[in-house]
Amino acid sequence: MRILLVDDEKELVSTLAERLQLRGIEADWVTQPEKALKLTEEKQYDIAVLDIKMPKIGGLQLKKILQKKWPNMKFIFLTGHGSEDDYRAGSAEAGAQFYLVKPVKIESLIEKMKTVLNSNT
Numbered sequence: 001m002r003i004l005l006v007d008d009e010k011e012l013v014s015t016l017a018e019r020l021q022l023r024g025i026e027a028d029w030v031t032q033p034e035k036a037l038k039l040t041e042e043k044q045y046d047i048a049v050l051d052i053k054m055p056k057i058g059g060l061q062l063k064k065i066l067q068k069k070w071p072n073m074k075f076i077f078l079t080g081h082g083s084e085d086d087y088r089a090g091s092a093e094a095g096a097q098f099y100l101v102k103p104v105k106i107e108s109l110i111e112k113m114k115t116v117l118n119s120n121t
Contacts, residue, residue, distance in 0.1 A: 009051070049109070
């Protein structure tokens, strides 16, 4: 399983990647959506874990761009805001089962990754 983590909170995203790697999951991370687009030119990912609110390109917009290039890529959304609007936007776009509120427990993230990989959406 190869994971791409995209979040503008460097400490959070680097820690998540490190914790996934300790569990044997290949995880790359970036803090800017533009860098995520460049990485996907070099590697193919099974899942992209995207922060919904980021400067310039948000997670929902990034998903649409990535999905055109990689139709088989799966997505999980994260938000630190946890507002009703964010929840509705994320769950409407990806389904509530593929949406997590920060702080994210690594076990919950791994469980969601397994669920999203086994889904047909």
